[in-house]
Structure formats: structure tokens, C-alpha cells
Amino acid sequence: xxxxxxxxxxxxxxxxxxxDQAGGLKIEYPSGVRLVKVMCSGRVDPQLILQGFRKGxxxxxxxxxxxxxxxxxxxxxxxxxxxxxxxPLLAQFGIESDxxxxxxxxxxxxxxxxxxxxxMYNKVAALGPLKLTDxxxxxxxx
Amino acid sequence: MTDKVGVFLCKCSDNIAARVDIEQLSAxxxxxxxxxxxxxxxxxxxxxxxxxxxxxxxxSDISRVVVAACSPKDHESTxxxxxxxxxxxxxxxxxxxxxxxxTWVTSENDNAYAKAKALTRAAIRRVKLHEQLVEKEIDCHxxxxxxxxxxxxxxxxxxxxxxxxxxxxxxxxxxxxxxVTKLEEAAPNMECAPCMVSPRLSLIDENDNINVITxxxxxxxxxxxxxxxxKVKKRARMVDADACIGCxxxxxxxxxxxxxxxxxxxxxxxxxxxxxxxxxxxCAVVDTSVCLKTTGxxxxxxxEACPMEAMDFSQxxxxxxxRCGAVILSTGAEQFDPVELSQYAFDANALENDIYTYSQFxxxxxxxxxxxxxxxxxxxxxxKRIAFVHCVGREQLGYCSGSCxxxxxxxxxxxxxxxxxxxxxxxxxxxxxGGELGSMLLExxxxxxxxxxxxxxxxxxxxxxxxxxxxxxxxxPSFMVRVDNINEVSVTTDNGVSAVxxxxxxxxxxxxxxxxxxVTGTQPxxxxxELMRMLDLAATRGGFAAADHPILRPxxxxxxxxxxxxxxxxxxxxxxSIISAKASAGGALSKLVPGRKLSLKSIVAYADEELxxxxxLCVQVCPYSAAKIDVxxxxxxxxxxxxxxxxxxxxxxxxxxxxxxxxxxxxxDAEISEVLHG
Ligand code: SF4
Ligand code: SF4
Ligand code: FES
Numbered sequence: 001x002x003x004x005x006x007x008x009x010x011x012x013x014x015x016x017x018x019x020d021q022a023g024g025l026k027i028e029y030p031s032g033v034r035l036v037k038v039m040c041s042g043r044v045d046p047q048l049i050l051q052g053f054r055k056g057x058x059x060x061x062x063x064x065x066x067x068x069x070x071x072x073x074x075x076x077x078x079x080x081x082x083x084x085x086x087x088p089l090l091a092q093f094g095i096e097s098d099x100x101x102x103x104x105x106x107x108x109x110x111x112x113x114x115x116x117x118x119x120m121y122n123k124v125a126a127l128g129p130l131k132l133t134d135x136x137x138x139x140x141x142x
Numbered sequence: 143m144t145d146k147v148g149v150f151l152c153k154c155s156d157n158i159a160a161r162v163d164i165e166q167l168s169a170x171x172x173x174x175x176x177x178x179x180x181x182x183x184x185x186x187x188x189x190x191x192x193x194x195x196x197x198x199x200x201x202s203d204i205s206r207v208v209v210a211a212c213s214p215k216d217h218e219s220t221x222x223x224x225x226x227x228x229x230x231x232x233x234x235x236x237x238x239x240x241x242x243x244x245t246w247v248t249s250e251n252d253n254a255y256a257k258a259k260a261l262t263r264a265a266i267r268r269v270k271l272h273e274q275l276v277e278k279e280i281d282c283h284x285x286x287x288x289x290x291x292x293x294x295x296x297x298x299x300x301x302x303x304x305x306x307x308x309x310x311x312x313x314x315x316x317x318x319x320x321x322v323t324k325l326e327e328a329a330p331n332m333e334c335a336p337c338m339v340s341p342r343l344s345l346i347d348e349n350d351n352i353n354v355i356t357x358x359x360x361x362x363x364x365x366x367x368x369x370x371x372x373k374v375k376k377r378a379r380m381v382d383a384d385a386c387i388g389c390x391x392x393x394x395x396x397x398x399x400x401x402x403x404x405x406x407x408x409x410x411x412x413x414x415x416x417x418x419x420x421x422x423x424x425c426a427v428v429d430t431s432v433c434l435k436t437t438g439x440x441x442x443x444x445x446e447a448c449p450m451e452a453m454d455f456s457q458x459x460x461x462x463x464x465r466c467g468a469v470i471l472s473t474g475a476e477q478f479d480p481v482e483l484s485q486y487a488f489d490a491n492a493l494e495n496d497i498y499t500y501s502q503f504x505x506x507x508x509x510x511x512x513x514x515x516x517x518x519x520x521x522x523x524x525x526k527r528i529a530f531v532h533c534v535g536r537e538q539l540g541y542c543s544g545s546c547x548x549x550x551x552x553x554x555x556x557x558x559x560x561x562x563x564x565x566x567x568x569x570x571x572x573x574x575x576g577g578e579l580g581s582m583l584l585e586x587x588x589x590x591x592x593x594x595x596x597x598x599x600x601x602x603x604x605x606x607x608x609x610x611x612x613x614x615x616x617x618x619p620s621f622m623v624r625v626d627n628i629n630e631v632s633v634t635t636d637n638g639v640s641a642v643x644x645x646x647x648x649x650x651x652x653x654x655x656x657x658x659x660x661v662t663g664t665q666p667x668x669x670x671x672e673l674m675r676m677l678d679l680a681a682t683r684g685g686f687a688a689a690d691h692p693i694l695r696p697x698x699x700x701x702x703x704x705x706x707x708x709x710x711x712x713x714x715x716x717x718x719s720i721i722s723a724k725a726s727a728g729g730a731l732s733k734l735v736p737g738r739k740l741s742l743k744s745i746v747a748y749a750d751e752e753l754x755x756x757x758x759l760c761v762q763v764c765p766y767s768a769a770k771i772d773v774x775x776x777x778x779x780x781x782x783x784x785x786x787x788x789x790x791x792x793x794x795x796x797x798x799x800x801x802x803x804x805x806x807x808x809x810x811d812a813e814i815s816e817v818l819h820g
Binding site: 007016020022026029031034035038042047048051055057072073078079 | 213239242244247248253254256257264787805817
């Protein structure tokens, strides 16, 4: 399988902790998984995700606290609602919908973190590196 | 001062160095144009590591720092403190987590090296864009206002005033004490309720730091931690509270008698009255809606009777504005009204038929209740059997109130302390009366009930008619009957004797009872609901004030600075109420320290007034109601006390008007592009 980059947004409270726990448990995952921390998954807007694709991500994963557990009460619900807007944007830029995922990992779920990133990574790897065709996307990359 | 970045690489003994060649990484990073120096250390978080870190910074003119090491969850605060020690801004330090996210989870050394480099470079690019944030402090009020003077309010006020802090209790009714004052004995261990409450009220009376305002309504309340403003309407009492000695001469003289709401319509009171004997403040109050004098009639009886010349009909309602730093909401709850359900025969004749709610029934056990504390039927006779029907309203409310079972068993026990021939039977499905004390209470009810035999034949013959066919009569049940479906238990009444119908294991039964007590669920009180609306507090599904976090912050509301005490959060027994009251007071005390300012979060959002189109989307998504439209300027303004910095508004704003400090688009963009590079 090809080397790909999976940009993974993690919220400060749950999923960052989940990633730390995966580290503590030495759960292996591909080095192409690259994390960026935000305070809450609610901070991640479609533009940030597109930016990830433009800057070289072959897949983007957004991880937040489980529904009902967001440190800020409802940030992850806002994220979830907003992701509906993302699908048509991805289609517009010719990005397969499988290259994106929103998921939940709690601070105590190191194993789950490993499972989620590995599965997503494999899915993206199977699709291979992303070739952005839309010129608009490329323009903005400049 | 250079804008270049000082980079520290930690080997974390071998945790990092075994996978990543730190010397090589250091050499490579030194070549980056933004980097002033790269220094590596065996164990940067250790005492000698921190000294090394501080020493390196002291001797350099760089202001921005990257620490590539473990998770910031472990040591961000350690290195932030070091930044502070050497006089540098802690927000100009960024950590790259090359241990948890890299060396511990990556199998190939080459891959780990490449990733560690990418993470560190991303941190370098990011920190270049960091702002020198200041940790703001604002003045705040340290006074506490307790709304609701029941036992929860009283206890939180006593604790909150402990360090000499000014506390004000606001109470709607004319006296403090709340629901507990209506009881004689408090479950689970059946202690004398007045004996518990009176000394607490005396402490309030003696405490110069506690100001009590009774007989008042809250007209407006708004604000946030450190800064609340409450507009209170003090209803005219028509009695000079300082002069009144609570002697009851006016009450004797008053010719107007109306039904007493305190006794749920089971007794009457006068137009001028005290709430109950020995109440605090022990001061009469005129109900201006029924007083002859205040409703246009002619009467001067109380004025003439008062030996202290305390009656003062020149009083008018007064408005007072209070400022405080924290609010403790202890406005209690209400009972579900069984009038809504026809199955319990709780109609206009209910009292006459000896069908009561358990709040009403509690008054019959109270020495200052309508029967002077004897549990008797409306005709004055002692009851033979009292049937308690539990879970009334549970289906309609949609939840188990959690506290009614215990109270009902307590009343069952109290009811048997009078006449030797009285027995009880509780109809239940689930029994929420646990713990050591709860179990002991159940056992006591059981023991006592066993000493009673009811000759119910006489009663039974009266209710036979109308029970329908296939109903088996039960004459001597145990103290507690678990029925198939508590929602289907029904009450019928005939010739002054009631019958409770229920089924067990699919079979229908009927039992005669000459008193029926409906154990009603707890629902949010109107006062609480209104205050929650004014403060924009989050509610539970049942409409109670929701805890900010049900496990971790059970006494904090969704608004910082507003604490919750007692059954404003849902049904609670007395000890649970007091626990939450103390937790609330503790929260208020620790958040607001006299002489200290309130430090604000630095990582918050702000809206750019040039870009904002006042679309209100941020207002809708903000979980803390921090974003509000300033109607005069027609822009969104984010309150930096309320904002918690989640950034949801940033992602929502269609105009790109909101920025989240420390997580700006530019900072994240820089991090994203670099983290994906290599
Ligand atoms: S979402 Fe943006 S444009 Fe709309 S009101 Fe808020 S700051 Fe203004
Ligand atoms: S950052 Fe979060 S808490 Fe602050 S105003 Fe925006 S949505 Fe509200
Ligand atoms: S803080 Fe984790 S999703 Fe909001």
C-alpha cells in the first residue's frame, strides 16, 4: 500500500487524551497519521479540512469527545451538523467521501484511538495518494 | 530581541532517543531559518532539565520557544512556569509531542525520525505566529446571593458566610425554612425536623454577615461570575418588621379567614398571619389580596390590636438592586398535581374522601399542622388502614423522582406512631429507598406494621360494589406490595371508604383503605423555571436546572458563578440537599476570594466588528451564551468572562469574523502544512 498522510484533528479534552493513552499503551499506527490539536471538534470548519487536503493530506479525520461528552457541552454536535456541509464541497473538488471521517474517541480509549486511526489510514491508503484535480483548489494552495 | 525560535529537544532518557537520532535532528533543525538555537537534554522535565532550560533562555534574547518532548498534558505547565520564571510569555512556547504521538507508536526508526522532524517543524512554524497573550484580571464582587431560603439555601448561606463574607438570602415566602418546616420527623432516621431547622435559623438570625430578605420576588437577574446584578421586589408586608414581636394579637383580631396554602387547603389562616409558629423572621405579614383594608373595605382590627404599633399600611412594594459575584440557586421544586389523572379519584371531594397527596399527609403528622399532629380522618376518627400509592405522575413526568419513596415510608412510620390500630400498605414497583439508613427505615415500617391486625371486613363490605368481577379482595397485606404496573393502580371511593385496585402476577386485587396517600413525583417549580430562563441556564430533560457536569461538577450550573443547591436540580432528600448546598457554597468561596481579582482565560474568542454581519449564528452555537449581539452597534460581542474558548463560533461564522486566540486560522494553517510535510 502506498504511503499516505492522514491529517487527524483531535480535541484537547477527549481525543488528544485518547491519543496520549494509545502512546502510553504503545499501540502502533502508521507514521503518516499526523495530529493537530484544537480545543474542541467544534472548532474544525470545512475550510480547515479543505486546507488539509490542499496542503497534502490524503485523508482527514476529525476526532472529538463522544456525543454528550464534549467538554464544551455541545461543540461536537455543532461539528457534526457542520460536516453535512462538507460532503458537497468534497464532491465539488473531486475528493472521495471515504477520505473524510468524523469520529469519537474519549480520553480513556487509547485502544479505540489506535483502531480508528488504523482503520481510517488503511481506507485512505487503499484509495492511494490524493490527486487534486480542481484548479480552484490548486490555486488556493499557491 | 530576535523573533527566532529556541528549540529544545528532550531525549526522555531513551523513550525518544532510542528511536530518533537527536543529534542528527538537532543538526538539521539548526539549519532552519527561523531557528536561533537547538539544545538537547536527557530529561528536560527533571529539576536539572528545567534549570538547563531556564539557563539557556536567560542567556538568550529569543522570545519564542519550542519544546519537542512528551505530551503537553504531562509537562506543558512545567515549561510554561519556566517561561514565567525567566520573564518570557508562556504563550510563546509550543510543545511538539514526539513521544506519545511518535516514538511510542511508530515501528520504524526512519519513520519516527521523519515524523518527529515534521512535528517539531510544525511547532516552530506555529509558534512564530503566536501572540503574546496577557492573563487578564478583572475586579469582581465576592458577595454571594442565595435565592430560596429552604434548608438548602439556609445551609449554603451559613457556610458561605463563614469567612466573614456578605451573603444575602432572598425568599419568596414571608419566612425561611421551606419544605422541611412542614415535617415533624425527617426520613430516613425520623429525626425531629423542627429541632434540626430551628437552631440553623437562629444561626442565620445571629449572623451579621447574612442579610435576609423575605416576601420578595426577583424581577431581573443577569450577569456572570464575579458580576451579577439582581433586581428584587420587596413586597409590602404592612408590618414593621423591626417592631413586630410575633405575638399574634393581630392574627386573633383579624376577621378575614381564608384557606391556608401552607397547609394545602386543609386549614384556614387569617389575612394577617405568620407562616407557622416560631418561623423566622417571626413577623406577621398581611396578605393584601384578601385583607379588607387593602381591598377597599373598612377594617382596622389589627392596627388596634397590635401592642407594638407595628402595623404599617403606608408600606409600598420596594425595589432593591443587589450586586454579587456568585448566585446559589436553591429555589426547590414542586409536587406533581394528581388532579390531572382521573384514576386516583383526586377530585374536588378528595379531602372529604380522605385521599391526600403525601405533602398534605405530611401536614397531618406535624404538631403545628391542621390536626395538631394526629393522623386522623376528616371525621376525626383514627384510620385503620392507610394505603400509600407510590410513583404518582412518574409516567407523565418521564422519570423517577428518586426521593419520594423514602419520604413516603417515613410518613408510613410516622402514621403508625399514633393510634395502635392503624396499619399501612405501600404500593410500589421499584423501591428507591436504599443505603443503610433507607434499609433500616423499611425494616422499621415492616416491624411496626406487623404488630397491627386490621379487621377490614366492615370496610370491605362497603367497597365491594363497583370493584368489578374477577377482583380478589385482600384483607391483610404486608406493609409493601409490589404491583405489576404501578401506573395502573387506581383508587375508587364508595361510602367514605376507598378501594385501591392493582394487579400482581397478572391477577387483579382490591383492598379497602380508609385513607389513601398519593406519593407524587417532583417537578420543576415555576420560580425555578423562571429564574433559569432569565439566567439562560441549561435544563435537564425534565426541566430541572442541569448540572454543568452531572458527575464532575454536580453543584455547578451551566453558567459559571451560578451554583445549584437542593431540589432545584430534581428530587433530593434533606441530606442530599444539604450536601449540594455545601458544595455550592464551597464553589462560590473558592472562586471568589476577597481581595483577589478574577483571572480570566486567555484562550478565548473575539469578533471583529468590521467583518461581523450580526447574523447571530455564533450566538446560536455558543454553548456558554458568551456571544451576544450588541443591538446598538449591530455586531456580535463575545463576553470574555463567559467564553471558554472552544472555537465553535469561529468555525460557524460565515464572515470569518471570529478569531479564537491561540488557535487562529493562520496558526492552524501553518501547523497543518508543516505537519503534513515529510
Ligand atoms: S457568526 Fe460571525 S457574522 Fe454572525 S454574528 Fe457571529 S461574529 Fe457576527
Ligand atoms: S469560543 Fe466557544 S465559548 Fe467562546 S464564544 Fe465562541 S462558541 Fe462561545
Ligand atoms: S471538547 Fe472534545 S469535542 Fe468538544
